[in-house]
Amino acid sequence: MSRMKIERKCEILEKKQLGDAIYMVLGVGDIVSTSDTRPGQFVHIKCGHSRLLRRPISICEWTGSRDGDTLAIVFEVRGEGTAWLARREAGDFLDVLGPLGNGFTIQDGPYLLVGGGIGVPPMLGCAGAAGGSSTAILGFRSKDKAILLDRFASDCANCLVATDDGSLGYHGFVDALVRQELGKERHYQGVLACGPKPMLKSVAKVAEEFGVPCQVSMEERMGCGVGACLVCACDMADGSRKHVCKDGPVFDSKEVDWDA
Numbered sequence: 001m002s003r004m005k006i007e008r009k010c011e012i013l014e015k016k017q018l019g020d021a022i023y024m025v026l027g028v029g030d031i032v033s034t035s036d037t038r039p040g041q042f043v044h045i046k047c048g049h050s051r052l053l054r055r056p057i058s059i060c061e062w063t064g065s066r067d068g069d070t071l072a073i074v075f076e077v078r079g080e081g082t083a084w085l086a087r088r089e090a091g092d093f094l095d096v097l098g099p100l101g102n103g104f105t106i107q108d109g110p111y112l113l114v115g116g117g118i119g120v121p122p123m124l125g126c127a128g129a130a131g132g133s134s135t136a137i138l139g140f141r142s143k144d145k146a147i148l149l150d151r152f153a154s155d156c157a158n159c160l161v162a163t164d165d166g167s168l169g170y171h172g173f174v175d176a177l178v179r180q181e182l183g184k185e186r187h188y189q190g191v192l193a194c195g196p197k198p199m200l201k202s203v204a205k206v207a208e209e210f211g212v213p214c215q216v217s218m219e220e221r222m223g224c225g226v227g228a229c230l231v232c233a234c235d236m237a238d239g240s241r242k243h244v245c246k247d248g249p250v251f252d253s254k255e256v257d258w259d260a
Helices: 080-086 121-129 149-155 174-182 197-209
Strands: 006-018 021-027 042-046 054-063 070-076 093-100 112-116 135-140 158-163 191-194 214-217 233-235 241-243 250-252
Touching (some): 006 070, 054 080, 054 093, 054 121, 070 080, 070 121, 112 121, 121 135, 121 191, 135 149, 135 174, 149 158, 174 197, 191 197, 197 214
Parallel strands (some): 112 191, 135 158, 191 214
Antiparallel strands (some): 006 021, 006 093, 021 070, 042 093
């Protein structure tokens, strides 16, 4: 099925606070059922009438239904656009374009799912797509920043947490837990990761040491979201430049120039 870029007005069906993040469920008509929606894709949301640029928000999870499809998004306030979005309430409508970008390629699991901070929500869609057999490794700054742990516990075979300050789970960074898991006699099909670039670089290095395929979801500032404005350029290991919105956001970790 071809991936269609669909734009429409979508109603906010549910809104709640998750730590520093905001969780929204949107009624999106038939966007899911008429497109090839995959974990790791995003929607581009118009944030206020006076702002020309949309804001890219990763898709957390989705449902297809004869009563109407839904998409869940999770975001933090990072600027004027997301501040406007955070003030919307259930019953309000948003101008949504999507799903956009290339998501994760997932076959039968198990996978090692690695998320850091606001890179955690997109991994929930990966957990569902992999059939519940995966292990999630989730990193947060502290216990009070942790989100969606109950969902990962129910959708994965195992869920491990690392915090920078040691207030929950492992005291340290996620790459140590990735090394620990890949060192066990478990046959992971691959590592799927989303989070800050330094985290992705560390996780990719560990995966390469163990010879396990690794896909990473890169985060760059975006303008248009469809590859026209060239704002979100990302340097590749072969010297080329690709665009996170159109070529990504998901790349094979060996494609990326981690030292750029």
